[in-house]
Amino acid sequence: MATITCPAWMTGLIQTAAGTAGAGKWDIASVPGGGGNWGGSFLTVPKQGKHAKEAAELADFLTSADSEKKIFTGPTGSLPSLTDALSDPAVQNTRKAYFNDAPTGRIFAASAKNLRPSFRGTKDQQVRIPFANALQLVEQRKESPAAAWSKALADAEKNLKH
Amino acid sequence: MTVDAAGTARTLASAPERPPRSGIRPRRAGRLVPYGFIAPFFLVFALFGLYPLLYTLWVSLHRWDRLTGDGGFTGLANFRDLFDDPDFYTATFNTFSIFLLSTVPQLVLALAVAWLLDRRLRARTAWRALVLVPQYVSVVAVALVFSQLFGRDFGVVNWVLEQLGLIRDPVDWTADTWSSHLAISCMVMWRWTGYNALIYLAAMQAVPRDLYESALVDGAGRLLTFRRITLPAIRPTLLFTVVISTIGGLQLFAEPFLFDPQANAEGGTEHQFQTLTLMLYKYGFINNDAGYASAISWVLFLVIAAVAAVNFLVVRRLGGSAR
Numbered sequence: 314m315a316t317i318t319c320p321a322w323m324t325g326l327i328q329t330a331a332g333t334a335g336a337g338k339w340d341i342a343s344v345p346g347g348g349g350n351w352g353g354s355f356l357t358v359p360k361q362g363k364h365a366k367e368a369a370e371l372a373d374f375l376t377s378a379d380s381e382k383k384i385f386t387g388p389t390g391s392l393p394s395l396t397d398a399l400s401d402p403a404v405q406n407t408r409k410a411y412f413n414d415a416p417t418g419r420i421f422a423a424s425a426k427n428l429r430p431s432f433r434g435t436k437d438q439q440v441r442i443p444f445a446n447a448l449q450l451v452e453q454r455k456e457s458p459a460a461a462w463s464k465a466l467a468d469a470e471k472n473l474k475h
Numbered sequence: 476m477t478v479d480a481a482g483t484a485r486t487l488a489s490a491p492e493r494p495p496r497s498g499i500r501p502r503r504a505g506r507l508v509p510y511g512f513i514a515p516f517f518l519v520f521a522l523f524g525l526y527p528l529l530y531t532l533w534v535s536l537h538r539w540d541r542l543t544g545d546g547g548f549t550g551l552a553n554f555r556d557l558f559d560d561p562d563f564y565t566a567t568f569n570t571f572s573i574f575l576l577s578t579v580p581q582l583v584l585a586l587a588v589a590w591l592l593d594r595r596l597r598a599r600t601a602w603r604a605l606v607l608v609p610q611y612v613s614v615v616a617v618a619l620v621f622s623q624l625f626g627r628d629f630g631v632v633n634w635v636l637e638q639l640g641l642i643r644d645p646v647d648w649t650a651d652t653w654s655s656h657l658a659i660s661c662m663v664m665w666r667w668t669g670y671n672a673l674i675y676l677a678a679m680q681a682v683p684r685d686l687y688e689s690a691l692v693d694g695a696g697r698l699l700t701f702r703r704i705t706l707p708a709i710r711p712t713l714l715f716t717v718v719i720s721t722i723g724g725l726q727l728f729a730e731p732f733l734f735d736p737q738a739n740a741e742g743g744t745e746h747q748f749q750t751l752t753l754m755l756y757k758y759g760f761i762n763n764d765a766g767y768a769s770a771i772s773w774v775l776f777l778v779i780a781a782v783a784a785v786n787f788l789v790v791r792r793l794g795g796s797a798r
Binding site for chain 2 (some may be wrong): 438439442445446447449450451455472474475
């Protein structure tokens with residue numbers, strides 16, 4: 314079974330890439346243990362711009378609860394950043410016909426609300442690389458998941474030492 | 476720059492004192508002139524070569540984070556950990572394996588190309604210029620293009636091999652030791668074969684033509700002439716290219732670094748193509764452990780020095796018997 318991590322905005326990409334032939338063949342579910350977050354987007358208006366005022370108004374418009382609702386229910390599917398918008402019935406009742414009529418509104422809103430910020434220490438990179446290696450080792454069929462996991466732990470431990 | 480100023484000043488000051496070339500022994504100041512000329516190199520070397528070398532040794536004896544600095548003297552602990560580290564032996568093996576895989580076929584190929592270019596060809600200069608084209612291409616561009624050629628899913632190399640019926644399943648070039656070493660060696664060969672071919676060509680042109688003529692008169696064929704006249708005549712050049720390729724091969728960095736789509740200096744999931752310089756980079760600039768990285772660089776320095784010494788001995792022996 315083919316799976317892919319699917320942030321809300323990925324629904325639009327999958328639909329475009331898989332085309333009409335893929336309709337009804339995909340479905341969306343939340344992952345065991347709840348979703349996560351890696352990054353985010355921001356709208357910035359530089360002071361030096363010629364139309365700073367209009368740009369700020371545009372940013373306001375784009376991040377208003379109304380616009381965020383429309384974006385989520387539209388083809389792009391990006392998740393609202395305002396918690397009020399998340400609990401709005403329009404968002405909560407959204408379903409995606411293309412994805413087997415999955416209740417994307419409830420799934421993504423719940424995942425966003427349950428999100429707990431994760432701590433990233435100064436040695437985040439050294440520790441993260443062994444785990445990426447371990448996943449790839451399994452993909453390359455060179456290690457069993459269990460062996461790759463213990464190797465990742467050992468390598469991370471080693472990277473903390475030097 | 477003070478270095479240049481010092482060197483130039485001394486040269487200029489002593490120039491008028493230089494006696495005419497009339498057999499009179501040059502005075503003391505005059506004898507210093509040559510040292511003045513070579514001084515800039517040694518001053519710059521002391522500043523940017525010797526000082527970092529010694530400072531690196533100092534750092535390698537410490538627990539030293541690149542961001543927080545000196546964390547205390549630890550003696551040879553970094554070196555002890557390094558020699559206990561299996562990754563170090565993997566990296567050493569990879570370095571020599573990729574070096575041999577790329578250098579030996581490369582020099583043989585360069586010899587063949589030079590031999591072909593040494594004949595009367597139409598548009599000879601154009602051919603000679605074309606051979607050098609890979610050298611103009613940035614090594615980063617070479618590495619990125621070759622990484623795509625050796626791609627698992629959409630790479631041209633796999634496609635060609637499949638068309639020829641040589642493989643059934645696509646090769647995951649970065650996944651295994653032999654395949655990754657082969658792919659990286661191809662990059663090195665592509666870049667350096669033409670360069671070495673031109674050096675060989677220059678040496679071949681210096682071989683007296685009458686030797687070939689008398690061999691021809693004696694009825695020697697092309698191959699025999701090549702083996703008995705060309706090869707012995709260019710032996711010093713052969714050794715020169717071996718030395719240059721050795722130094723370059725042991726410091727290989729950009730190719731294995733960029734061959735990995737993650738570009739995290741791991742050299743693959745099991746460090747299967749992590750060279751010593753790549754390992755040095757990992758500990759220095761990803762793990763920020765300047766002490767450990769300094770220890771690696773000193774060991775690398777000693778390894779290269781040892782190989783250079785072996786080269787020197789071989790050059791002296793073979794170069795001597797050639798004359």
